[in-house]
Amino acid sequence: MKKIICLAFFASLLMATATPAMAQLKSTYKKALFIGAHPDDPETCAGGTMILMKQLGCDVVSVYLTAGESGIAGKSHDEAAAIRRVESADACAVMGVRSLWVGQIDGYAEVNLERYAQMKKIIEQEHPDVVFTHWPIDSHRDHRACSLLVYDAWRQLDHSFELYYFEAMTGMQSMNFTPDEYVDISTTVDLKHKAIMCHRTQEPQELIDDWHGPMEKMRGNEFQCRAAEAFVHQRWRTSEIVK
Ligand SMILES: [Zn+2]
DSSP states (O other): OOOGGGGHHHHHTTTSOOHHHHHHHHHHHHHHHEEEEEHHHHHHHHHHHHHHHHHHHEEEEEEEEEEEEETTTTTTHHHHHHHHHHHHHHHHHHHHHHHEEEEETTTTTSHHHHHHHHHHHHHHOOOOOOEEEEOOOOSSHHHHHHHHHHHHHHHHTOOOOOEEEEOOOOSSOOSOOOOOOEETTTTTTTHHHHHHHTTTGGGGHHHHHHHHHIHHHHHHHHHHHSSEEEEEEOOOOTTTTOO
């Protein structure tokens, strides 16, 4: 039987405006970071949850490891980044969330001591109580790098926030992803798609029709709702030694 955590309480929360569970959720999650490798990753992987959390009063930040420098054919890194920053700003405006840029380069994401320290510092400064990022087994090396950096920050910050992994284009990018948490996004999926459509250079309709739309429906079938996003919760033991 699938475990349903407080995030999945959203499904029932939407049926009432002032349930004890909603009060608990609001007090539990005051600030959430959604950290993706590229400008369209947070939106496509978890946009429905981002919007839902924002609607429930949580401070939601869309964090981009890179600015999509390698993501537009025929454009220089600087030209592509400028275009994609605008697209992300539009998407964040649709979702009503803030954006934050880490400053790595698309296709060249680094995992080293400096980058570990940088991610730790960013998360420490934002002081979230929940963070979502890429599932680490992924065909895109930037996604893998992003996941490792966030996981390391989570350890270095002594598990001071809850950590969840999201899936990206499962079957082509995310691999071996078996979710243990679901969020019913039936009420926010349309707005999520509107945000995705802001990524005009990334064939957004194809992203929805061929990948994330079917994933939302499949996860919805698993969770018995119209559309859902699925996550893996990072578990830990209090006796763990942080290194
Ligand atoms: Zn990506």
